[in-house]
Amino acid sequence: MLRRPLATGLLGAVALCLSALCSSAEPLQNYFQQLSTLRADFVQTVTAGPNQAPKLSRGRMVLERPGRFRWDYEAPYEQVIVSDGDRVWHYDADLEQVTVQRLDESMDTTPLALLMGRAPLEESFLVKSIGRDEGQDWFELTPRGSESQFNRIRVALREGELSGLELDDALGTNTRLRFDRMERNKAIDPAEFEFVPPAGADVVGDG
Numbered sequence: 001m002l003r004r005p006l007a008t009g010l011l012g013a014v015a016l017c018l019s020a021l022c023s024s025a026e027p028l029q030n031y032f033q034q035l036s037t038l039r040a041d042f043v044q045t046v047t048a049g050p051n052q053a054p055k056l057s058r059g060r061m062v063l064e065r066p067g068r069f070r071w072d073y074e075a076p077y078e079q080v081i082v083s084d085g086d087r088v089w090h091y092d093a094d095l096e097q098v099t100v101q102r103l104d105e106s107m108d109t110t111p112l113a114l115l116m117g118r119a120p121l122e123e124s125f126l127v128k129s130i131g132r133d134e135g136q137d138w139f140e141l142t143p144r145g146s147e148s149q150f151n152r153i154r155v156a157l158r159e160g161e162l163s164g165l166e167l168d169d170a171l172g173t174n175t176r177l178r179f180d181r182m183e184r185n186k187a188i189d190p191a192e193f194e195f196v197p198p199a200g201a202d203v204v205g206d207g
Helices: 003-034 103-107 112-116
Strands: 037-047 055-064 068-075 079-084 087-092 097-102 125-133 136-143 150-158 161-169 174-184 202-205
Touching: 003 125, 003 136, 003 150, 097 103
Parallel strands: 097 202
Antiparallel strands: 037 055, 037 174, 055 068, 068 079, 079 087, 087 097, 125 136, 136 150, 150 161, 161 174
């Protein structure tokens, strides 16, 4: 006679926890559901391990869902990564080399899949709120698939706008992206997603 109320109470508690989790993750889910284009400055910090000095780079990014984007790294080295929705070009100015891949091959197991919206957020990740810090609301995303290159992704929103990403991969590398001068859902010239290899550059891959 006592087990039945206990079981009922346990199921109710589980339902309440699941409801609270969905509610806490709702701002992030809504953000990506409503996202169509994005433009921002970024600062990227990559730390390969506990005894490694962080590597800092900065630049400008622009994207248009579901498959077009451009990342221009301006310092310390000039690099350009461009997708037209079919292929991705990665140009390294110092090496004078362009690497070409099909978009599906280069993106499906990376955090670009999160930004580009190829599937609903909850289909690809387990999402939970992890609190507020320095005026930002933080969310933790754990990939559902075993093929992902990343163990964990943390996403920050400041006043409803994307302000940061933190990524931990299987090799212990931590990548942090901070965004500034954010412009969301504004028209973007399609020419920004076109890329012509510079004269003299070597082109390798699926060109």
